[in-house]
Amino acid sequence: MITFRDVHKAFGEKKVLAGLNFSVHSEEIVFLLGTSGTGKSVTLKHIVGLLRPDSGNIQIDNEDITGYSEEDFALIRKKCGYVFQHPALFDSLSVFENVAFGLRAHGELQESQIQDKVTQSLELVGLRGINEKYPHELSYGEQKRVSIARTIAPGPSYLLFDEPTTGLDPITTNAVNTLIFKLSRKLGVTSIVVSHDMGCALKIADRIIVLEAGRLAVDGNVNEIWSCSQPLVKSFLEEVRLSGVDIKRFDEENPHS
Amino acid sequence: MEAIRQMKETSRLIFILYLKMGALFFTHIKKRRSEILEQLAVLGWGSLPVVVVSTASAGMVVCQEMAYHMDLVLKTVEMVPGFSTQFIVRELGVAIPAFLLTAKVGASITAEVGTMKVTEQLDALKLLSVNPVEFLTFPRFIASILITTILTVFSIAITFLTGLLAAVQGYSFNTLQYITASTKAIDEIDLLSALVKGAVFGSVIPIVSCVYGFRCKEGAEGVGRATTDSVVTSTILIILLDLILTAVFASLFR
Amino acid sequence: METLIEVKNLEFSYPGLPLFKETSLEIKKGEVFVLLGPSGSGKTTLAKLLAGLIQPKQGTVLIEGLDIFDPKVPPLKRENVFKKVGMVFQKNALFDSLNLLENITFPQKERLPERSQAERLKRAQSLLDRVGIGSFPTLFPDEISGGMQKRLGIARALALDPEILILDDPTAGLDPVTSRDIADLILELQKEKNATAFVITNDVSRATQMGDRVGLLKDESILLIGSPEEMKSSQNPAVKQFVEGLLNGPFGDYQMEVS
């Protein structure tokens, strides 16, 4: 469980988080929705300590991480896998070495164990036989999947996705969205997805949190969002209508996965 | 093999740009006057502090080193003023600012042009029928030649003064005596060689920088790579030209 | 309606990456044509071909009947055609050493030397006001938000009163609320000036919102779909896959087993 209590954060003059409160329960898929500049990605970076709050506190599994040092965060970061908006793969390493990087650096595993884990993670994201390729030889979609594999390899219990589908075409968007859903369920992890794609959220989220001006504006499940009358939410729903696609829930489409 | 092909391509482009600069000099110097003045201010003013600080300390070192060697070989430091000044005018006063400018001016030109390439600003210029070579390279080319020549004179003066300071302080020379010995040691040809070298080095920097900037590949990685390569290539070319010009002046005029 | 832009049998490729083959397209005066396509399919390349920024391997592009790649056309004539083309770039291509106002006076200075500086400034300020960023003309492009940068890019494209607008992914990376505002602004301006627009995007919602006619880039050429309504009801498997984001279809198999 992750809990934010009255978190404030400002960059210079600019207030980004202004008293943010919310919590995420285990094995949920939660979408953080909002327009640009409302502090969605900033929120995500607070969880893994890439940013520190000005005030308020953040708890992960009932541990207050607010005052943690960089070293203390090493443990939190093992528990919370972070998937960046752009793949951020290491250009000079092969796909295999990219995924193995986190496992090797900690030096706790045997080479054969690393081999197994890497292969397993790559298979989980649907990639086979590209171990020896380099990032620049892959399509954007494949790079994205490798970066997800790198994140899940150490076995985190939380997955944090930063704008995973922004700027992608509808087919790739759907593919990534599907992957997030299947992985979360399969691994039994808690996923927090920062996005401004309401369509994706409606398809796979267990809960949708809408942020506005650095605070929580709406918090509800998919049915509650559909019938919500908050202006920002309505504006997002209008976008879904414009795209003209019927929103089918994934759990209904694939009841067994 | 790839490296050789790259080198050929780079030298071809450098050559072409030089030709274009020559042509533009006669046709566009008036039209681009405001850009040239702007570049003079940006490049010159920005480089002045770096050149002053570095040549000041280099002047002292050169005087001390000269004294050390004269003492070692000739057992006298009598020749220090003449030799130091000769060395400063012929070599050091020109080379040190040139190398610093490859970083200060060259790298910043490549970074700027490269960024314009990857953010499509060059395309935006072309769509306005503005030729990037005429609009970007040409003003920088003229400005850089002027600045490098002026800074060369500057740096020779500073190096000479700090050398004088070191000699008077460390080896009890008389100021007047030092200046007299120095002026005797150099002639017009030495000064000419300094100015020619300065101008040539100054022309190399913007040309090489623009070649790498225009060819810059996508993204942050591309800009970083282009900037690095441009500094290295400029440095290598300047060393090569320095040797050639040194040899030419040594054999032609002695 | 008369044809303003005509692309005939265009062929273009990058080494190892064929992009267009026998591609043809006609755009009528005053319409908004939206081109959809997955990333990497060559949308931006097509925009740059239309703007004469890159040369095709084969084929012709006619703007107002003038073949822009014909080497026999005198450069001045070509330049005069491109005076009528305004482009909004995917990465904005704002001049980052110039402030907001100067970004719009610059094109005028280069292309309309006869216009006085005072007139240029007046025109620039009115354009900034029109796109809604007129209250801070002396800021620099990197000091304003992504949405505002897009607005500045649009204002600059309008600086020379173009009759043709080429918009390369004008809402890329923006959130839906901002995207919709930007698209509305573009439509308003296009109607005001009675300009012709060629819009590139991969966002189906934007195509619905903006397009008079929609096309889809598939198999190295343009598949004409028709109106946005026809796009939504289309039974063409490629259109269906793209619009609905289906994981299987002519664009390839995106399905993956999570094993």
Place this chain on the structure above:
Amino acid sequence: MILSLKKIFESFGSLTIFYGQLFKSFMKNGLPKGTLGQVGYLGWQSLGVTLYAGLFAGAILAIQFYVMLSDFGGEAMIGGLNTSANVRQVAPLLIAFLLSGKIGAFTSAELGTMKVTEQIDAIRCLGIDPIWHVVLPRFLGMVIASILLLTFGVVMSVLGGMIASSLVAGINPLQYIAFIPRVITSESLISGFFKSSVFGLIIGGVSCHQGISTTGGARGVGITVTRSAVTTMLLIVLADFLTSQIMQTALKLLDY
């Protein structure tokens, strides 16, 4: 003016802290794994230009000495003077300039790209310390490679001087070499090596520090590389001055 002075002091302060950070990380975790690889990689890719620069530096200086000495028939001394001046001063300085572009700016660009494409953050998110795993191997690699390359370059400068003086001044290579031992002292060798080490530390430290503090996309990386090259060159010239003074004082104290 005061503002820019304040900026200079600030960046000098943060550079000092950065050296401290690297030292602490080294003391705590020992030698990082990739160090040798970096030495090989950086050394190998810069070997060609270093040898070239050394050769040319020697040649340029030899011609200058020839012109100076020929006025009063001192050509015989060229070999010794040229070698000594190169070992103590010219070759290390010139090659250090080249290396601040070739390996310094290169690593700045690499780290800067990793920073702006969030690769550094990705490493932190895997619970890995980027200073020890990514920065320290590059820093040590640059320091060691620089020292090695500077040594090779200096040797080449002697050769370059020999070739140039035989071509331009018609000095017999044997005569050139014969004068070397009379001028080269252990003091000069120590001084040259000391200088090279300081230059290596500057190149490594400044470029890593600049690289890791990059912000803001392609433009940011360009600015970083420029700053890294300028700062390195400037500090090298200043360090050249300071090390000369330090060596002189130290040797006086030791009563050489």
